[in-house]
Amino acid sequence: MKAVYVEDSYSVVVKDIEKPEIKPDEVLIKVKVAGICGSDIHTYKGLHPFRKPPVIIGHEVAGEIVQVGEAVTKFKVGDRVTVEPQVGCGKCEYCLRGEVNYCADRKAPGVGGWYGTMAEYFAAPEVTVFKLPDDMSYEQGVLVEPFAVGVHAVRKAGIQVGDKVAVLGAGPIGLLAMAAAKAAGATTILVTDVMDYALESAGRMGATHTLNITNKQEWMDEAKALVGGEFDKVLIAAGVPNIIDQSLRLLRRGGRMVTIAMFHGNQTFDIHNLQNQEKEIVGCMTYTREDTITAIDLLGAGAVNEEVLVTHKLPYEQAAEGFRLVDKKEDSSLKVLVTF
Structure with missing residues (x-):
């Protein structure tokens, strides 16, 4: 063969x-x-x-x-x-x-x-x-398999009806995670990337807001201004430098981020921003059988x-x-x- x-x-x-x-x-x-x-x-x-x-x-x-x-x-x-x-x-x-x-x-x-x-x-x-x-x-x-990754990340994040969610990275996994977040009830979803065509696709797939962060040092403030406040949940689908610290700046007090992307090298962040505001960083590894079954059902429903x-x-x-x-x-x- x-x-x-x-x-x-x-x-x-x-x-x-x-x-x-x-x-x-x-x-x-x-x-x-x-x-x-x-x-x-x-x-x-x-x-x-x-x-x-x-x-x-x-x-x-x-x-x-x-x-x-x-x-x-x-x-x-x-x-x-x-x-x-x-x-x-x-x-x-x-x-x-x-x-x-x-x-x-x-x-x-x-x-x-x-x-x-x-x-x-x-x-x-x-x-x-x-x-x-x-x-x-x-x-x-x-x-089904890549969508199960997004479904699992949304479960780990605990996304629920009415949440404001930021998805960092508009590659296929980020877009599928966005679709899973929308299916879970997120009503405000902002997607970031450095490629306009990917962000256009995010909009066509259901993102309420998009932001090109190319050459923007303080894009986090712009992101929060776009949605009228801080985010309940952040899904990280781009393993780039400083993205953990940037995600902490997006989150409300008690908010949660989930790392989906594969990372190379170390990430640093402000521990006070994490601890003093009781924010959470949650790892995410593949999926479970339940996630795969849900992915099939959601795909069949047109998600x-x-x-x-x-x-x-x-x-x-x-x-x-x-x-x-x-x-x-x-x-x-x-x-x-x-x-x-």
Whole structure:
């Protein structure tokens, strides 16, 4: 089969490899669509903490089951599915509580012997597989995983009806987090970025306010003026220097920020602004099964305008171009999909 490799930093190639053989508890999925995620770009740049080149890249997927293992009971050949791409040990206290994302032995595609999703076929344990609604396209189905990230972040933030929310970063994850915040009841949502086209897309997807922060040192005051006060919650979807301290300046007393982005290097902030005003900084790691189910339901209900979010669909032979588009933000790219 054909598979897309990040061969080395900034090097994407297509290779011929053996089709994976499934275990008794696995299904084999004929991949229709795979997505390029921001974390895939970290691998592409050689910066990812655990997914290192050379690797079959990808963890977002939608496709059709073509083979089931003998122990599989919930799926059959022909089912249209997506995957929650993480598996825990199943025995630790976190797994037993349904918190697979906390498991110290959590496995993910592109790590160890588990191939990534950007290939003609992808093997996945039955416990990670979810059926797509009959009226959901593969292009929508491949958004389940990144949307689950946004759903989980909104849960961690405790966003509720009437909240004022700032989303920092208008890449695909930021836009999906924004959509999840809107679905949770946030009535005022400001999105920041340095790209006007991304902010325009945020507006089309439901942001009430947008702000280009290019070359603005005191953009936090402008952001608060736009919405008439401080924010209840801040979702950080851009891992840039000083963003923790800037987020603290956006928050009301007792407000909460959630870090979604991958960070490189240290962040510094004013501890007095955190402690004296009882603000909170909350970490966020992937999602739970509950988040994935909610993401499917919300996508089916039209919570995400995928026609705005998905800007490019390329055949797998052009995967290298797709990675370049996302990395360089060329051609007004947001979500780039690779098709098989």
